[in-house]
Amino acid sequence: xxxxxxxxxxxxxxxxxxxxxxxxxxxxxxxxxxxxxxxxxxxxxxxxxxxxxxxxxxxxxxxxxxxxxxxxxxxxxxxxxxxxxxxxxxxxxxxxxxxxxxxxxxxxxxxxxxxxxxxxxxxxxxxxxxxxxxxxxxxxxxxxxxxxxxxxxxxxxxxxxxxxxxxxxxxxxxxxxxxxxxxxxxxxxxxxxxxxxxxxxxxxxxxxxxxxxxxxxxxxxxxxxxxxxxxxxxxxxxxxxxxxxxxxxxxxxxxxxxxxxxxxxxxxxxxxxxxxxxxxxxxxxxxxxxxxxxxxxxxxxxxxxxxxxxxxxxxxxxx
Numbered sequence: 001x002x003x004x005x006x007x008x009x010x011x012x013x014x015x016x017x018x019x020x021x022x023x024x025x026x027x028x029x030x031x032x033x034x035x036x037x038x039x040x041x042x043x044x045x046x047x048x049x050x051x052x053x054x055x056x057x058x059x060x061x062x063x064x065x066x067x068x069x070x071x072x073x074x075x076x077x078x079x080x081x082x083x084x085x086x087x088x089x090x091x092x093x094x095x096x097x098x099x100x101x102x103x104x105x106x107x108x109x110x111x112x113x114x115x116x117x118x119x120x121x122x123x124x125x126x127x128x129x130x131x132x133x134x135x136x137x138x139x140x141x142x143x144x145x146x147x148x149x150x151x152x153x154x155x156x157x158x159x160x161x162x163x164x165x166x167x168x169x170x171x172x173x174x175x176x177x178x179x180x181x182x183x184x185x186x187x188x189x190x191x192x193x194x195x196x197x198x199x200x201x202x203x204x205x206x207x208x209x210x211x212x213x214x215x216x217x218x219x220x221x222x223x224x225x226x227x228x229x230x231x232x233x234x235x236x237x238x239x240x241x242x243x244x245x246x247x248x249x250x251x252x253x254x255x256x257x258x259x260x261x262x263x264x265x266x267x268x269x270x271x272x273x274x275x276x277x278x279x280x281x282x283x284x285x286x287x288x289x290x291x292x293x294x295x296x297x298x299x300x301x302x303x304x305x306x307x308x309x310x311x312x313x314x315x316x317x318x319x
Contacts, residue, residue, distance in 0.1 A: 001038040001046070007104055008033035012058045016077050017104075018128065019056065023120025031114055036105050040097035047095035052084035054111045060101025065094045072132075073098070082125060085111045157231040159209055160216035168230050168238070172291045175242060179285055186285040187249030189239040190298040191215075191256070191278045194310040196235040199276065211265045211276050218259050222252075237278075238298075246284035246315060253280040253313040261311065279305040283316040 004010070008029075014020050020028050037058065040046050046055055046062055055062070055074075062074040074080045080095055085108045097103075106114070114121045155167035163171075179186035193199075193215055200208040212235065219229040219239060228240040239256070241249050260278045281302025285294050297316040305314040 001040045001044060001103070004037045004039050004102065006033060007035045007037055010037045010058070010102075010104075012037075012102075012104075017056055017079075018077050019079050019121060019124050020118075021120070021124055023118045023124065028114060028118055028121065031110060031117070032104070032106070035107075035110065038103050038105060040101045040103055042097055042099045042101075044097050045094065046097055046101075046103055047081065047093060052081065052087075052108045054079060054081050054085050054106040054108070055095060056104040056106065058102040058104055060103075061098040062101060062103070063096050063098050065096070079128070082129060084108075086129075160212055160231050160237075162216050162219070162237070163228060163230045165230075165233060168232070171228070172240065172295075175240065176285060176289075176291045176294065179242070180287075184243050185245040186294075187241040187244045187246060188283050188285075188294050188298045189241065189249060189253045189256070190232070190281045190283075190295070190302040191237050191239070191253075191260075192302060192306065193235040193237075194277045194279055194306075196276075207266065214263050214265050215260060215276060215278065218256065218263050222256055222259055238295075244284075246282065246318065249282050249284060250313060250315045253282050256280065257311065257313055277311040279310045280313040281305055281316065282313060284318065286318055 014025050014029050014032065040060075040062075056079045057074050057076050059076055061076075062080060064072045064074055064080045066072075072080075074095075081093070083093070115125065155163060155170070157164040175186060178184070193211065196208065196211070199211055212231075215235075215237060216229065216231070219237060223229060223239065226242055227244075230238040230240065232238045239252070241252060244252070257278065257280055260276060263276065265276055279302060281298045281300065281304070283294055283297035283301060286297075289297075301314040301316040305312050308314065
């Protein structure tokens with residue numbers, strides 16, 4: 001940075017600076033008289049990591065980048081570096097001139113003297129910091145909401161809209177633990193779309209995707225708000241039924257099996273396989289059983305349904 005003059009010799013008026021608005025300008029002007037005014041070229045670093053100081057932009061613009069990646073633009077009349085002055089540490093933020101800029105530099109000791117001798121400066125500084133805290137909190141809330149949005153997005157299957165395997169691995173162990181702790185029933189239904197490879201071979205993968213979405217809609221439209229539908233993998237889907245006994249879960253699976261038979265994938269009834277069917281395996285959580293054992297029990301029942309001719313429901317015996 002190049003020294004231009006002192007503030008007393010510069011053409012800038014203290015009344016145009018936010019920090020001194022409605023303050024005792026005569027007193028502040030006297031204190032600032034010997035402060036240097038420097039010229040920072042575009043792209044030049046304005047902050048000094050070795051010592052805390054306050055900067056005021058007189059002409060141009062400065063970007064303030066904090067450690068969390070946030071960036072604030074400081075315009076003429078506005079200040080930066082207040083936090084380093086108040087906490088006495090070297091400036092952790094990075095101040096960079098966005099264009100050729102004239103900047104007033106105020107050392108930490110003089111900044112404190114301005115605060116001590118002028119109620120107006122102290123009031124303006126508190127107002128400025130309050131605004132920045134509110135802005136930082138708003139940005140934090142936006143980031144939290146965005147993070148939650150992406151977390152939820154990562155838990156859903158992009159094709160069907162159902163929960164995915166990552167969601168299952170996170171939630172099912174907790175549902176099992178809760179069921180054991182409360183002695184409440186928990187049932188699981190595994191289903192596999194019948195002859196899905198044949199369907200894909202005859203109609204193509206786009207129609208296969210449509211068949212999967214159709215099956216997902218059948219599940220989503222038939223379950224309670226407290227139930228969960230998951231794409232387990234490929235053409236294999238899953239339904240989790242909290243507070244549901246084995247016989248009730250078997251009834252749910254029978255209803256789903258019937259609705260699957262009635263669901264039309266595409267409307268041309270002259271084309272082979274215009275419908276899809278599915279095979280279902282049902283298991284109810286047994287004492288001492290973990291989530292993997294519950295899945296294995298439902299999967300075994302599903303295998304029996306497929307071996308028995310498909311398009312049917314089989315229920316795992318209680319362990």
